[in-house]
Amino acid sequence: MSGTAGAGPATFPAARRLSGLAQSDIRRMSRESDRLGAINLGQGICDLPTPGVVAEAAKAAIDAGESTYTYPEGHLALRRAIAEKAARYNGLTVAPEGEVVVTAGATGAYTAAVNALLDPGDGILIMEPYYGYHVNAAVVAGLEPQFLTLAPPEFTLTEEALRAAVRPTTRAVVVCTPSNPSGKMFGRAELEAVARVAHERDLLVISDEIYEYIRYDDRPHLSPATVGGLWPRSVTITGLSKTFSITGWRLGYALAPEPLARAIALVNDLYYVCAPHPLQLGVLAGFALPSAYFTEMREDYQRKRDRLCDALATAGMSPLVPQGAYYVLADVSEWGFGTARDAATALLEHGGVASVPGSAFYRGATGENLLRFCFAKEDTVVEEAIRRIRRFRPRGNLV
Ligand code: PLP
Numbered sequence: 001m002s003g004t005a006g007a008g009p010a011t012f013p014a015a016r017r018l019s020g021l022a023q024s025d026i027r028r029m030s031r032e033s034d035r036l037g038a039i040n041l042g043q044g045i046c047d048l049p050t051p052g053v054v055a056e057a058a059k060a061a062i063d064a065g066e067s068t069y070t071y072p073e074g075h076l077a078l079r080r081a082i083a084e085k086a087a088r089y090n091g092l093t094v095a096p097e098g099e100v101v102v103t104a105g106a107t108g109a110y111t112a113a114v115n116a117l118l119d120p121g122d123g124i125l126i127m128e129p130y131y132g133y134h135v136n137a138a139v140v141a142g143l144e145p146q147f148l149t150l151a152p153p154e155f156t157l158t159e160e161a162l163r164a165a166v167r168p169t170t171r172a173v174v175v176c177t178p179s180n181p182s183g184k185m186f187g188r189a190e191l192e193a194v195a196r197v198a199h200e201r202d203l204l205v206i207s208d209e210i211y212e213y214i215r216y217d218d219r220p221h222l223s224p225a226t227v228g229g230l231w232p233r234s235v236t237i238t239g240l241s242k243t244f245s246i247t248g249w250r251l252g253y254a255l256a257p258e259p260l261a262r263a264i265a266l267v268n269d270l271y272y273v274c275a276p277h278p279l280q281l282g283v284l285a286g287f288a289l290p291s292a293y294f295t296e297m298r299e300d301y302q303r304k305r306d307r308l309c310d311a312l313a314t315a316g317m318s319p320l321v322p323q324g325a326y327y328v329l330a331d332v333s334e335w336g337f338g339t340a341r342d343a344a345t346a347l348l349e350h351g352g353v354a355s356v357p358g359s360a361f362y363r364g365a366t367g368e369n370l371l372r373f374c375f376a377k378e379d380t381v382v383e384e385a386i387r388r389i390r391r392f393r394p395r396g397n398l399v
Contacts, residue, residue: 021139024132025360029344033354039377039385042354044180044327046376048245051286051293058249058282066278072269073261074102074253075280081287082253089212090223092236098258101265102280104272106210106239106252107133109264112271113235113254114141114172116263117204123169125203127157129329129361129370131180134208146170147363152329153320155184159193166197172204173197175224178211181329181361181372183322185219188227195228205230210239210252211325213294216302219323225255232257235264240283242326242376243297249279301326304375304382311386312373316394326376329358333369335394340368343394347371351392353385 029042073079079096086092086100094100103109110133118124120142126134128149135145148165150157166173175194177186186194198205207224215221225234239252252275254264268274309319309328317330337343340357348354358370375382 017139017142021136024136025341026132026356029348029354029356032348036348036352038348038352038354039381039388040354041373041375041377041385042356044242044247044374044376046242046245046247046326046374047381048376048378050245051289053289054244054246054282054286057285058279061278061281066281068277070102070274070277070280072272072274073100073265074275075277075284078102078280078284078287081284082255085287086236086255090209090221090236091226092223092231092255094255095258099255099261101254101256101261101268102275103252103254103264103268104250104275105241106208106237107137108250108268108272108275109235109237109239109252109254110134110206110208111137111141112264112267113206113237113256113260114138114143115271116267117235117260118143118171121169122171123167124206125165125170125173127174127176127179128363129179129181129358129367130174131176131208132360134174134176144169149362149366150182150184152182152331155179155182157186157190157193159197162193162197166201166203170201170203172206174206174208176208177222177224178209178215178322178324180211180325181327181356181358182320183325183327183329185215185323186222186224188222191222191224191227191230194224195230198230198233199228203233205234206237207234208237210237210242212238213243213297214301214326215298215324216305216322221324235260240286243294244283244286245376246279246283249276249282251275251279251283301375304377304379307386308373308375308382311389315389315392317371326374328373328375329370330373331369332371332394337394338368340370344371346394347389347392352388353392 033040079100083096236255241247312319319330355371358367
């Protein structure tokens with residue numbers, strides 16, 4: 001039986017606060033790419049192999065029946081490994097019991113943090129170009145996204161611009177470093193400016209560092225919470241999706257001072273109960289990988305970045321060479337399409353390569369000259385995409 005007879009709307013409407021949220025262009029391009037059998041350099045899926053030890057440890061945990069709930073804040077052994085890594089890699093001293101919350105991906109950490117620490121109507125300042133989830137999850141939490149646009153090619157953050165963007169309602173600022181989509185890595189002077197403004201205006205700083213291991217040209221990763229005394233007012237978020245190529249496992253974590261972490265753990269419990277138990281034990285094994293694993297990953301991505309940027313330049317685009325993460329934004333103004341969507345559609349339909357229109361990362365028309373390409377793919381896939389991009393003739397496809 002479908003539906004019921006009688007008066008009233010055919011279906012119950014979705015919540016009003018979702019009305020501005022369209023399906024993201026990233027998902028749309030992925031679906032189109034699948035339909036056309038194209039190479040998908042759109043979505044940041046990361047389909048490189050998962051390290052064997054991580055997969056084996058997860059399988060062993062399932063075989064051993066480690067299938068119950070864990071504490072909402074995560075398996076203690078994993079929290080200890082995270083705390084050890086945070087000290088070694090991020091320069092953050094955190095207590096495994098109290099300051100670490102294991103979550104369903106960095107997304108789960110962000111969602112839990114904004115719901116746990118902010119109230120409906122609070123302003124949250126997001127730097128543009130942005131990762132769409134930072135905006136949309138804030139909207140679903142009833143927050144008011146506020147924006148600060150950073151200009152290419154350097155995407156430099158100045159204290160002056162930050163001060164001008166903070167409004168009386170602003171309660172938090174999001175720092176994504178390395179950033180999706182720009183690859184921008186914030187330097188010490190920029191983070192010190194964030195710290196000064198955050199202290200002065202009593203702001204929470206939420207940093208998304210999911211690409212912390214994917215950085216180029218020996219640029220060091222700097223965790224905002226280690227700069228300018230930010231720790232007491234910060235939430236440091238990261239995830240294992242990218243580090244271990246396990247985007248579908250849904251594992252990440254938040255680090256925060258105890259009162260904040262307690263609130264995040266509470267919401268994490270209400271939303272998810274806990275992150276997947278056997279997979280927590282899989283990533284626990286990943287934390288023991290030698291540093292060579294991370295160095296090789298970086299070098300591999302850097303090679304892919306350089307190859308792809310060369311190809312984009314030969315195809316008449318101007319790539320904005322990223323400092324970190326695994327995306328390239330490329331300016332396609334020279335191609336002469338009216339919108340980024342038109343350019344992305346032409347490249348997909350006539351070139352067999354999916355990208356994401358830059359408009360997905362901006363509110364207005366600012367991104368209309370940009371496409372984003374993801375290079376978290378096997379070399380053979382990247383090379384085939386490069387061959388197709390080099391062969392693509394945008395002007396021949398203009399109608
Ligand atoms: N944060 C940023 C900046 C991302 O780019 C992504 C994925 O593309 C995520 C978070 C999602 O991370 P997770 O898979 O851990 O939820």
